[in-house]
Amino acid sequence: MLFDTHLHIVDRQALDYPWLSGAGDLNRDNLYEDYARDALRCGISNVLHMEVDVAADRIDDETNYLREISRRPGSLVRGVIAACRPEEESFASYLEQSLADPFVKGFRRVLHVAPDDTAAQPIFRENIRRLSGTRLTFDLCTFPHQFETVLTLVDHCPDVRFILDHCANPPIKSGMNDIWRKGITEFARRPNVTAKISGVIAYGDLESWSVESLRPYVEHTIGSFGWDRVVWGSDWPVCTLGGGLTPWVAVTHALTSGCSAEERDKLYQANAKRIWSI
Template identity: 60%
Template sequence: MIIDTHLHIIDKAALAYPWLSSVPPLDRDFLYRTYETEAKRVGISTTLHMEVDVDPAEQEAETAYVRRIAAEDGSLIRGAISACRPEEDGFAAFLERQQANPFIKGFRRVLHVMPDELSQQSLFRENLQRLSGTGLTFDLCVLPRQLPLAAALADLAPDVQFILDHCGVPDIRADARHPWRENITEIARRPNVTAKISGVVAYADSESWVAETLRPYVEHTIGAFGWDRVVWGSDWPVCTLGGGLSTWVATTHALIAGANEEERTKLLSGNARRIWSLA
């Protein structure tokens, strides 16, 4: 069975998503029940919800919304990665509130659409260090050229578990393996960074990609981090831009067909179970 570490729910009647208007194919509802039906068919047994960059005023409302879904009978959701704003003065109080909520498994501040200077601000870095000792993870969503900045963040808090989203967001359409490849190798030297094998179908040409198109990116990421430091994610509904959930699951199985059972289990469920203490 598979643990999906990267589900997004979009419910425009419940929450505000300012960025959606710039991505028309995603600018509609993608509700949990739609995901659940397909997820169960492809062998997903457990899911973590990943924040969807809602209006900042609704960050905690998003967590409450997802928790209500998780409480429903048969729900796959076992926790949430919350949005956060480490660049703001109120982060310390925000973190204290989230620590009191066992449903929260970690945080993410989307960085790949933000100026590089954001993660270099002293307040951002000081607040990120507050995660030390909490057991809460921090997802890094950065562009290939920003990977050195992500590595610097990981160095600031060596006892915090960082999760690198989407194999470092390679530009697969352009087959741009450099400097992505070298930067992945370098950030993988940090033992407190785990890579998420997710999202890459959305970065390939939606009309022409095949499993072999993705193989160099997936294999290099797994090779750099090793089987003990990789987890799997669907990135639904973003993955619908490149074929959808079932296609991505099938492609994943094809790409790791040469791995042994222990290695496959680590990627698909075991490492996630350990990192986020999932039953």
């Protein structure tokens, strides 16, 4: 069974998404019912919802929207990785509120849509450091040109548990390069970072990617971090740009077919259950 640590639900009737107007094929509703149908067929048994960069004044509304979904009979949703604004003074009170809410499992601030120096701001670093020793994780969604700044953030917060999304957005379409490869190696040297093997079918040639074209990126990430520091995610609906949930699950099984049952279980679900106490 698979634990999906990276599901996005988009409901334009319920929430506001300022970025969607420029998102091309993703500018549509992607509802839980659509995801759950395929997820159950693919053997997904647990899900964490990943924030979708809603309007800043709707962050709590997004969490509550997913809370209601989690209460439906048979729901797969076990919690949320909530949006946050560590660059703002209000973060400290938001953190206290979230620590009192067991449905919130962690935070994310998408860095590749923010100015490149966002994670270098003293207030940002100090606010993320407030997560030290708590049960909350912080997801890193970053492009390779931002690696140096993000690595400095990680070093400033050695007691915060970071999750590196999407194998750090590898340049699959243009081909392997030293910046990404060495960056993965550097992130893996930090014991407080876990890598998320998620949705990389959306980063290759959307028409002609294959298992073998994705293999070097997934294997380098897992090889660098080791089986105890990797988790799996779908990145639905972004993965639909490369074919969808079912092909991504099939790729996952193909890439891990030669691994031991214990190694597969760690990636598929055991590490996620341990990290987020589910």
